[in-house]
Amino acid sequence: MKPITLIPDEILKIHFALHREIDFEPNTELLTKICIDTHQKFVGKTVDISTIFTIAAEYGVKLAHFDWSPNTNRAAETAFAVCMIYLNSYGLSLGCQNQALFELMRENCTTVNKFAVRLLCEYLEVIRKRHGLTGTAAELIRLAEASINPIKNQTQLFDIVDNIRSTFTVDSSEEFHWATND
Numbered sequence: 001m002k003p004i005t006l007i008p009d010e011i012l013k014i015h016f017a018l019h020r021e022i023d024f025e026p027n028t029e030l031l032t033k034i035c036i037d038t039h040q041k042f043v044g045k046t047v048d049i050s051t052i053f054t055i056a057a058e059y060g061v062k063l064a065h066f067d068w069s070p071n072t073n074r075a076a077e078t079a080f081a082v083c084m085i086y087l088n089s090y091g092l093s094l095g096c097q098n099q100a101l102f103e104l105m106r107e108n109c110t111t112v113n114k115f116a117v118r119l120l121c122e123y124l125e126v127i128r129k130r131h132g133l134t135g136t137a138a139e140l141i142r143l144a145e146a147s148i149n150p151i152k153n154q155t156q157l158f159d160i161v162d163n164i165r166s167t168f169t170v171d172s173s174e175e176f177h178w179a180t181n182d
Helices: 008-019 028-042 049-065 070-088 099-106 112-131 137-146 153-166 176-178
Strands: none
Touching: 008 028, 008 070, 008 153, 028 049, 049 070, 049 099, 049 137, 070 099, 070 112, 099 112, 099 153
């Protein structure tokens, strides 16, 4: 099975669903470049835990760091939502309430690899807590790999978007950003 990659329209739909913003002029050329670059980078890969988290991180970091939207705070929120929706589309449930993870994604020095590892660690912690497990990281990764279950239809994607919106509690305001980084 080949990994799912997104197109600009899907990212814009997520942005509009999250922010209900209609007077918005995205840089569609840059958004298209992000999507094409991501697709080309992963076109020959197979779906595994590493690939899924790396693609999710790729969307999160690139959408948060590049000026595809005139409103950088909303763009960062959309980037985080896209990242989480990507994980959820494979049955890897992670919500949008982790402010520290959001701030890490926004940091200019954050690389895709650094963010992918942090995403995976956060997901393994969710599994550990949810199931009361005390195993090693390798055991938790095997459990995560066994739980990969790509969505089968569009209705499931709408449910994922609704779930992400309901868990979206990160704050991208400048005041909050500076307060957490002081």
